[in-house]
Amino acid sequence: MEHIEKSRFAHVGESARDREAISRPSLTFMQDAMRRLLKNKVALFCLVLIVLLTLASILAPMLSPFDYREQHYGHINAPMFTVCDDETVPGAGHMHLFGTDTLGRDLFTRVWMGGRISLTIAVVSALIDLVLGSIYGGISGYFGGTLDIILMRILEIINGIPYLIIVTLLMLVLEPGMMTIIVAYSLVGWIPMARLVRGQIVALKQQEFISAAEAMGASPARVILQHLLPNTLSVVIVRVTLSIPSAIFSEAYLSYIGLGIPLPLCSWGTLAQAGIQNFRVYPSQLIIPAICISLTMLAFNMFGDGLRDAFDPRLRR
Amino acid sequence: MKKRLLALALCAMMLLVGSVALAAQENPNVGLGIFPGTTEPGTIYVDAATQDIMDPIKQSYSNEFSINRHIWDCLVKLSVDDNSIVPAAAESWESSEDGMTWTFHLRPGMKWVDSTGAVIGDVTANDFVFAWSELLNPANACSYANYGEVFKNGKAYYDYASGVEGAPEVTLDQVGFHAVDDLTLVCELENYLPYFLQYVKFEVMAPIYEPFYTEVGADNYGTTPENLAFNGAFYMTEYVLEDHVTVVRNPEWWDADNVEVQKIVFKKFTDSNAKLNAFLGGEMDVIDLADGTQRATVRAYGYDTPSYAGGYSFFFWSNCDPNSGRDISNVNLRKAISAAIDRTELVNTVYKNDNLPSPSIAFGINGLTNPNGSFGDAVLAANNGEPLYSATSEPEKAQEYLAAALEELGKTADQIDITIMVSEGTTNELVAQVVQEQIRKTLGIEMKAEILTQAEWRARRKAHDFDICHGGWGPDYNDPMTDMDLFETGGGNNHCAYSNPEYDELLAKARVELDTATREQLFVQMEQIVARDAVVIPTFWQYVDYAVSEKIAGGYNRFPFQDLNFIYAKLAD
């Protein structure tokens, strides 16, 4: 038995008002979550990192003296920090901070140009993933029975159709571009999420607090959204953060098989892909986009962990 | 019938283009101790990218033919020393005065072996007759069935058997190939063909042992080594789809005494980096290098890498159809693009190797009047030694053409709508981006790029549903006709939808012309017309770098029409 020192107790006095007073200010769930999130230094740092990466992607290509598609034949595969001495281009005299690629294009500009595409695809896809996946999984898991079986079989069918066929057919209907890639990824990307949420809910719905809510007459929508989904949040957040790189690489994979973003645009995935071709000779062409991807990943994951802790109803004190 | 042996005369005729190598290659790296190659004694590992089909009559890729060459003997073959026609299964042959009937005398004592190397029968003239009948059998749906159409009634029979409407009845024994006895084969031709032996040499014309084929069944022949019979220098022991084919020295082969290699593994790679790693790590003996960066990596070890030309000429097909309503059908616009492109920079940035900015279209073809030189030399000579297409960008000329084009089209440069149709693959995408940028810089035209799967790309190209697209064209046989009939009105490979009566007339003349000098001049004129109308926008002539480990001392060569031949490879001690 732990010994508790007497000095840790204080006498509140006789007044009934003092005895029944709420010692801490009353907070809503959101307020409480925000408060805990702001206290989490690591999560905050990661948030700042995400904002910085986003800002760099927006601003750097606008401010750079080089155009992302401009090819300098004089400096093919230039190493980092090479000064551009080609008088025929507007950026002459400036430095290629990250060097140039195999066609002599400024990698600094291209990396941030790629950031625009990759970050957009990642964030939008992750959000669609989150919304579609948790609602579908929630409904399937909560109602159970035949509906569950049918909804889950639909997932299997979508999952079973080769992704390449879906994408190729989509390309016939839509213009190739970022939107198409987001749509293509979203079409199948939410499936693991739906499965995961359903799995969690199947286990959760047997618990007492759900029976209690149902007994009090809560509608299914309320039970799913208010009671079940918040309790799956931790798993959901991990899955969302994991789906961010999978969206980035899905885009790279599509480019790999020739169905990615239109040329000469680039993304971190395609830059990494180009880098891997030459990495034994020009390692920086692989390392730079790889670091960008990893930083984004790390930031989103740590931030996700922070969110998880902040929103976990059981950690509420 | 006056008999004459042609082998010698043809030897001289079929000499290689440009670099006249009169002997097999020697490996200068032997003894350096840098890349000693694979460890298994007597075995070499050779890179062969396509090995989908091993039934000889159904094959269609050059790497499949390369494996074919090692395990079957056609009547004649190409020499490993100088790419000339030399005897193989036939030890001699003669043709009639008019060149329409050919008689082949087979080497006596040749044997068929199975995948264990056991002898299962004798090679006879009937094996060729049977193979060619199967080639023309519609049920087999052979891609190269048209090679059987060089024989008298070959096409008539194929059409009739395929059920083409209105085709008159022709029976198989009316087709112009017959076995007179076990060792004598007589061929009658449909049309006069100065290069008939090039057809007989072609790998899909390999023999098939009838009793064995009937036993395993037409559909199973070639699916596994057990379902194949061989008469060549090697026999197949392993066939793992999309991975490798292993062939082992055949001691029963008529020239087995001169074969030093015990086993060849033809290995397929889909990742070029992995292939290079395999070579550097001593798991491969012969590999093709993807580009100049890979070549530089190997050379950085102080190791020499040779290169060879397979005769592939690369260019942008462009849509010339005036009714397509496309901007690109304007000839001045095409000429503006052709003049604006900097071919040297294109090669230097994307390939970084020995690819040559194209002076003209046809590549890998011997000259007609000077068989020791190339047809390209003749084109160059007729143009006062100037290439038909500039190696570097000509901005002033390009601007002139553009001005003319814009006036004819009634548009401004930024209204011009051109899409490059790109077939997937890193290199193709790089080419598209370089040209996109060169045109943007020189002409101010923003070209779009559209990346498609190979299947869609080919189908769209065939349907003339594109503006411009980049691709290579390799010769089928050693005569300028193989390239120049590309632009014939309505031709199956005329993806440009080019139509010019003047051009068609020259082509018709070249088909019947007997005088080689006149014939050559006709082809030269065609090249000039193609350049004048910018039917295609040429980019480069391809040279492929490759690396050979020190395990192989020599005795191999790489030529157009036979890119791999390691039958007589000499191993280092």
Next chain:
Amino acid sequence: MARYIIKRIVYAMLTLFVLISLVFFMMRLLPGDPFVGDKALPEATMANLNAKYGLDKPLIIQYFTYMGNCLRGDLGISLTYNRPVMDIVAESFAVSADLGIRAIIFALIAGILLGAVAALQRGKALDSFSMFIAMIGVSVPSFILGALLQYFLALQLRMVFKINWFPVQGWGTFAHTLLPAFALGLGSLATVSRLMRTSMLDVLGQDYIKTAKAKGLSQRKILWRHALRNSIMPVVTVMGPTVASVMTGTFVIESIFSVPGLGKYFVTSIKNLDYTMIGGTTIFYGALLIACTLAVDLLYGLIDPRVKLEE
């Protein structure tokens, strides 16, 4: 239980039927023609090719023929390889499954261990280490990871240090499986360990764990009897489809390490428009996927007594 399983098998058949039908018609919408090669073929040859593979008949007839053949276990002849699709799938799946099982075992054992330890040691060095491994696993895609492993562990080790532990590429010996199985498994390992960690944390906060603690159960018993078992659910959920896809191989790992597996056919068949091969790979993968999800649902009931199957 038996009724539930029978019901699920009937549903599985139906699902497979819908899947095959959908894919059959979808693949015929793909642009291009399987027989248009680099050089033009004469009309008669094209017609013969189409006739050989039955592509000359009306689509609906082809559909019924195909379904009938499937019922008899005949998946047709590959358009590209001119061999029975069944043979190709059987041969290459043997290789993919071999590699896949190794990768899954590695991912599961290492992933669950890392995740559980991270949760128990939350905020300590081991937690950060497992986070780091997971980060590498998810943020380095297999095309980079595979290439780097091959370059550094196989090639450089051999060229610089003369250490011959790992072959650069190929298939056949145990050593050949090491690098590809690692590259293939690392992605799943990351997912497993991340999910395991978070779900373990959830479980450790539950009342029954507190009860068990209060009862005086040892840490080890709590872990094995309560925590691990209850937190493994999300892992089981994701492993279902993962097992199906890992066992059927991946294009990237197979091409980097020259593994003669099934994975490449999922990509090449579509690129080549090899209709019979697309159908064959889809049916095979679909059946495996359905079987795996069924297994997952059955496992739910076994692992978590709160989940009722028969509803």
